[in-house]
Amino acid sequence: MIELAILIGLQASGKSSFYRRHLAVTHALVSKDLLRNNRRPARRQTQLVTENLTAGRSVAVDNTNVTVELRKELIDLGHSLGATVTGYYLAAKLADCLTRNAERTGKNRVPDVGLFAAVKALVRPAYSEGFDRLFFVGIADGGAFDVRPWVEEEASRG
Structure with a gap:
């Protein structure tokens, strides 16, 4: 099965760590963070996803992907x-993301305003968007990831 994994969540929610621990062996990584010097990162992202999927390689897109439009x-x-x-929704609290982000240095640190903008724009994913599979991903004690199947009723409750 060729898969396009879309990681969804705030900056510093654990998306990149989740990719490294759970998808890196089987999925190529595409992230706009890796395309900072590209004048048209969205176009380049589409090109990289297309190249990998066409070649029969699964791909993980590691961006915030907070809106329905971006995911569509x-x-x-x-x-x-x-x-x-x-879709892998990394359900992290803003306060936790702000704390983890503050520990970052250099270009890896996102201005706090970026996190506030992302949380304001965030729309939780839903099967109605066209996902074949959806998962909640939480960070458990010790930094392990807790991956659970998506349940629409739970998602609407928060």
């Missing part, structure tokens, strides 16, 4: 190339 483009692209589209 990826979901449509994945389906058009025959991939199973899976």
